[in-house]
Amino acid sequence: CLDRRGIDADREFVRSAAMLHDIGIVRCDAPSIHCTGTEPYIRHGIIGADMLRAEGLTRHALVCERHTGAGISAEEIEMAQMPLPVRDMLPLSLLEKVVCYADKFYSKSGDPTCEKAPARIRASLSRFGSASIERFDALRALFG
Numbered sequence: 001c002l003d004r005r006g007i008d009a010d011r012e013f014v015r016s017a018a019m020l021h022d023i024g025i026v027r028c029d030a031p032s033i034h035c036t037g038t039e040p041y042i043r044h045g046i047i048g049a050d051m052l053r054a055e056g057l058t059r060h061a062l063v064c065e066r067h068t069g070a071g072i073s074a075e076e077i078e079m080a081q082m083p084l085p086v087r088d089m090l091p092l093s094l095l096e097k098v099v100c101y102a103d104k105f106y107s108k109s110g111d112p113t114c115e116k117a118p119a120r121i122r123a124s125l126s127r128f129g130s131a132s133i134e135r136f137d138a139l140r141a142l143f144g
Helices: 011-020 023-027 041-054 058-066 074-080 094-103 118-128 130-143
Strands: none
Touching (some): 011 058, 011 094, 023 041, 094 130
């Protein structure tokens, strides 16, 4: 099917990737959302990616590892000494960007039906630096 801009959008892939993109939280220490694993929450994307690669879902794995924040660059990982592999984990394909962008508007804690305002999302992303906010703004411009 074609979206309103004429870009081929694989809706079934987006649907399944959206359902699986946070699968790695099951292994994270995040008691506020009832996750009792041992890994830091910031690692949930790469953990989920490893889980999905093990099942042969390589495209889904890319969505997992590239959705955190508005994506995270190798430089940001290194500068902040995040417990992540030092490599770019930025959404590249349109489908990765769709899931990354949509993910910012809803929270796993609090009211899951309450959409976050863009200003609140930008404030939350500020902890990752200005590049993260710029990436969010670019996604917002792309998707409206």
